[in-house]
Amino acid sequence: MAENVAEVTSQAGLPAHEQVYRSLREVVLFGALTPGEPVTIQGLVERLGAGMTPVREAIRRLTAEGALQAMGNRRIQVPVLTAALVEELTEVRLALEPRLAMRAADRANAEDVARLAAIDAQLDQAIQRGDIEGYLRENHRFHACLNEMAEAPIMTALADSLWLRFGPSLRVVCGQVGTRHLPDCHKDLVRALAAGDGAMAARAIEEDLAQGMDVVLSSL
Amino acid sequence: MAENVAEVTSQAGLPAHEQVYRSLREVVLFGALTPGEPVTIQGLVERLGAGMTPVREAIRRLTAEGALQAMGNRRIQVPVLTAALVEELTEVRLALEPRLAMRAADRANAEDVARLAAIDAQLDQAIQRGDIEGYLRENHRFHACLNEMAEAPIMTALADSLWLRFGPSLRVVCGQVGTRHLPDCHKDLVRALAAGDGAMAARAIEEDLAQGMDVVLSSL
DNA sequence: CGGCGCAACTTATGATCAAAAATTGGGGAC
């Protein structure tokens, strides 16, 4: 091993701290780290083949977004969710994401809808395959894409940071229950977007979201 | 000059990057920097008497929270709000803060109410005095205190990060219109909390918030 | 008006010092 900054993410031209940030973000999002697992600077320095400063900056950034948690005694770990936190996350997501979906419905053109449908198709395949990593990736991509369509940078950023908070737990859940029985109300959503029906889009995302968070909650 | 990390904030025992973060946060929040003003690492190094690494980390953190903005060409500035952004900010705040107020109303005890009332009294004094800095500080403290009472860490963190986004503009506005004519629906809110009336608290905060953001919006 | 060069700033490294955590060994209790 000992290759450079990351597996796939490494893009020349970007500053090292940005590359480290993206790698680490993916790591958190798709569950290479489990909740409670300690994150050490030096560990990342070795793992990513980067210097201390970029790693340090990336960690601070992720910490500010809630993806990592700084313990009092200068140690850092992936946050462990409690039931109360999951409920709060659900409440906030329910406050934000339906709004985003509604805006997206107002703005979506045919090309956008096709893109989403394509992602959803890949998602289905991943589910059929039982490919957890694939499910997590495509599911996130679907929502990220949808949110981006809303053209509401602040809300989108917030929604993204929320995702970082439950990503690791989602991975754990998938490991326990497999990819079947996971929510997928995306079909309704795509239909709603195609029809430009904001209210229906909001309801679809609400359903998807509530189901997803419920699975997380039920796994403690 | 050349004293240590910051005017008031400097607390021994805290890591330097934390101290720098707090100083810089206050600087942004209470308008020592105006929107559009460039933020340089070296400038802060000199201004705060800290090393590069802590400053760098603080900047990344604030950037992740939306308090600062990274231009593509590695330059950093205080974000400039557009009308669209202010509207979005208003929408998100309206989605979050009434909820927080409602929760706060459920939990507030007499002591909490007294604390808020005390802050509000100080706020009134600042307004009478025409003390812009005081107004900004106490106003923020009032809302921060209220949000904390809701015992919803995630929502509180989000609300705080939103505040960082319009803080600088709020300062500009105050400079233009003075401290009179600024919204203050805090009396209603304190009453609602004392009565444990969540709906009323939500309405009060909604009003306060809408008025405040309106002032910001009207100043472009 | 376009291109060159200077100056300011950023990025990144590696060394150094400090603080926690992990480990190990000794002493006492049963």
Add this chain to the structure above:
DNA sequence: GTCCCCAATTTTTGATCATAAGTTGCGCCG
């Protein structure tokens, strides 16, 4: 004699700095 708990030591990790190298932007000269 064995086991457990505490304390000193070792080791790992974090924080910070000084500095080297690389960019960017701007202004000046042709």
